[in-house]
Amino acid sequence: MAAEPDLAAEGLLGPREHPARIALRRLLHHRLFMLGAVLFGIILVLGILAPVIAPVDPDRLVMRDRFLPPSFAHWFGTDNFGRSLWSRVVWGAQLSMFIGGAVVAINAIAGTLIGAVAGYFRPLDNILMRINDAMMAFPPVLLAIGVTAVLGPSVNDVIIALGIVYTPRTARIVRASVIVLREMEYVQAAVAAGAGHWRILRRHILPNAMAPLIVQLSFLFAYAVLTEATLSFLGLGAVPPTPTWGNIMAEGRQYMTDAPWIIAIPGVALMITVLGLNLLGDGLRDVLDPRLRIQQ
Amino acid sequence: MSRLLEAVALSKHFVLGKKGVFARQAPVLRAVDHVSLTIETGETLGLVGESGCGKSTLGRLLIRLLPATEGNILFDGVDITALSAKAMQPVRRAMQIVFQDPYGALNPRMTVEDIVAEPLLIHGARNDGETRAKVGAMLDRVGLSARIGNRFPHEFSGGQRQRIGIARALILRPKFIVCDEAVSALDVSVQAQIVNLLGDLQQEFGLTYLFIAHDLAVVKHISTRVAVMYLGKIVEVAEKSALYAAPRHPYTRALIAAVPATHPRERQAARARRAGVSGDIPSALHPPTGCRFHTRCPLAIARCKTEEPVLSGLLGGHQTACHLVPP
Numbered sequence: 001m002a003a004e005p006d007l008a009a010e011g012l013l014g015p016r017e018h019p020a021r022i023a024l025r026r027l028l029h030h031r032l033f034m035l036g037a038v039l040f041g042i043i044l045v046l047g048i049l050a051p052v053i054a055p056v057d058p059d060r061l062v063m064r065d066r067f068l069p070p071s072f073a074h075w076f077g078t079d080n081f082g083r084s085l086w087s088r089v090v091w092g093a094q095l096s097m098f099i100g101g102a103v104v105a106i107n108a109i110a111g112t113l114i115g116a117v118a119g120y121f122r123p124l125d126n127i128l129m130r131i132n133d134a135m136m137a138f139p140p141v142l143l144a145i146g147v148t149a150v151l152g153p154s155v156n157d158v159i160i161a162l163g164i165v166y167t168p169r170t171a172r173i174v175r176a177s178v179i180v181l182r183e184m185e186y187v188q189a190a191v192a193a194g195a196g197h198w199r200i201l202r203r204h205i206l207p208n209a210m211a212p213l214i215v216q217l218s219f220l221f222a223y224a225v226l227t228e229a230t231l232s233f234l235g236l237g238a239v240p241p242t243p244t245w246g247n248i249m250a251e252g253r254q255y256m257t258d259a260p261w262i263i264a265i266p267g268v269a270l271m272i273t274v275l276g277l278n279l280l281g282d283g284l285r286d287v288l289d290p291r292l293r294i295q296q
Numbered sequence: 297m298s299r300l301l302e303a304v305a306l307s308k309h310f311v312l313g314k315k316g317v318f319a320r321q322a323p324v325l326r327a328v329d330h331v332s333l334t335i336e337t338g339e340t341l342g343l344v345g346e347s348g349c350g351k352s353t354l355g356r357l358l359i360r361l362l363p364a365t366e367g368n369i370l371f372d373g374v375d376i377t378a379l380s381a382k383a384m385q386p387v388r389r390a391m392q393i394v395f396q397d398p399y400g401a402l403n404p405r406m407t408v409e410d411i412v413a414e415p416l417l418i419h420g421a422r423n424d425g426e427t428r429a430k431v432g433a434m435l436d437r438v439g440l441s442a443r444i445g446n447r448f449p450h451e452f453s454g455g456q457r458q459r460i461g462i463a464r465a466l467i468l469r470p471k472f473i474v475c476d477e478a479v480s481a482l483d484v485s486v487q488a489q490i491v492n493l494l495g496d497l498q499q500e501f502g503l504t505y506l507f508i509a510h511d512l513a514v515v516k517h518i519s520t521r522v523a524v525m526y527l528g529k530i531v532e533v534a535e536k537s538a539l540y541a542a543p544r545h546p547y548t549r550a551l552i553a554a555v556p557a558t559h560p561r562e563r564q565a566a567r568a569r570r571a572g573v574s575g576d577i578p579s580a581l582h583p584p585t586g587c588r589f590h591t592r593c594p595l596a597i598a599r600c601k602t603e604e605p606v607l608s609g610l611l612g613g614h615q616t617a618c619h620l621v622p623p
Binding site: 188203 | 359361384392396401402403411415418448450468
């Protein structure tokens with residue numbers, strides 16, 4: 001009889017720790033991830049609590065209070081129509097979070113679907129990826145402008161436009177993972193056991209393709225927020241007076257020398273959001289993506 | 297003994313490179329080229345050859361992990377070459393595979409219990425106490441424990457992972473298992489444990505193995521018969537004792553001579569025998585004409601360059617594909 005491995009000696013019979021908990025603990029010890037989480041968390045909480053902490057209507061015009069610098073009465077000052085910048089920036093945070101979240105959701109679903117199909121069913125790969133390449137050949141802002149020109153200038157149209165712009169990028173990342181994973185021996189073992197395509201995708205391929213996808217989605221959130229602000233700034237996003245950061249900055253641009261706070265404050269808010277999400281994404285990548293972890 | 301599996305003129309060609317509109321004729325790699333072999337119920341057929349000779353591809357063809365380009369596979373008397381996925385389902389129960397890489401063969405996101413239970417669930421078992429009991433019993437049988445079911449693969453050593461892979465292959469009670477370099481990635485001491493375990497399980501469950509390896513010593517220990525492959529072709533098949541005692545094909549002789557001597561007194565003789573074969577295996581994209589081994593064969597004659605030798609001898613007996621070996 002073959003010698004038996006001593007399982008007890010290796011601690012394999014005692015209580016165990018779930019891999020998700022190990023990943024969480026590593027994230028909590030990752031300083032830059034935590035900094036990113038705090039920065040992004042601030043903006044997220046401001047957006048969610050907007051009705052509570054900024055009760056003043058962001059669109060209310062008070063013409064005698066124009067161009068007031070930041071003070072105790074007006075935390076972020078007022079703009080050229082005497083609107084409270086605090087209210088406008090906080091409500092703008094809510095819009096940015098909503099748009100970012102919606103674009104991420106669209107990408108997570110559509111990108112996974114297209115990427116999984118292209119990577120797994122190779123005959124479809126050529127067709128899907130050539131369409132993908134054609135979409136990716138356009139600069140993101142230009143393509144987004146094109147799509148909003150067709151759809152219209154509402155927040156929902158901007159979300160759809162950004163979803164269309166970024167889905168090919170997400171699909172490409174999922175496809176790359178799927179192509180690697182479908183050749184793994186555990187997938188071959190599932191085929192040998194008689195597993196169908198759906199089971200193989202759901203149980204073996206997609207769970208293992210999640211790590212790079214999550215990392216990508218955290219960066220994508222930042223791109224979506226940034227591109228939306230760019231569109232608004234160019235006057236091609238949600239129409240004024242919708243309090244998006246891009247709109248506030250576009251209006252403040254004319255008064256930059258006399259009332260710099262109008263353009264600076266939403267700009268800083270945008271910077272905090274993007275910086276926070278990038279640090280968050282870097283941290284997730286360090287912890288979740290084993291291929292990049294080795295380099296540390 | 298009855299015949300469990302028979303391959304008739306089986307080929308696998310891989311078309312390489314782009315198949316786009318602008319591509320010229322794509323190169324074709326003949327990984328397995330007109331291979332015929334038989335495997336008897338209850339035996340272990342060792343399959344040896346250098347890396348890249350097509351032995352893993354052949355193993356995967358036989359259990360229909362890869363579709364064959366040409367030829368036929370008969371399993372239990374039924375031609376399974378072209379069976380639909382649905383018709384293959386009962387056949388899949390009877391043929392399983394154990395892989396080389398104990399790290400790539402287990403899904404890192406599934407628990408050991410889920411990994412071993414999956415084949416049962418695919419074949420209609422319910423995820424209940426009965427299934428879990430079966431899984432636990434199988435884990436016990438391969439030298440692990442039912443209590444490790446909730447663990448993830450990364451917590452185990454290479455040998456332990458290989459045991460999990462064996463448990464997964466055995467849970468459907470198959471008749472035939474392809475061991476694709478199943479012990480090649482393991483330490484020598486662990487190799488011996490796994491080889492012994494495979495031997496015990498063969499006795500207990502009446503298994504038939506195709507044991508693929510590049511290590512002749514391991515194959516010698518476990519095999520009943522041995523087939524030697526070179527560049528997609530089988531060059532010699534024989535009973536283990538005949539093959540090791542009196543190898544006929546120059547390539548087989550070279551392989552056996554290349555086994556390092558374990559005793560100082562044998563070293564001199566081993567060194568003398570080793571003379572002859574040198575160089576690397578030629579590319580399977582452009583295999584040599586005639587006998588594929590003639591570029592490295594110390595005994596090659598003019599005929600070897602032009603005429604391809606066929607595997608001759610009694611089917612199931614000692615067969616050799618060489619012009620210099622009388623049939």
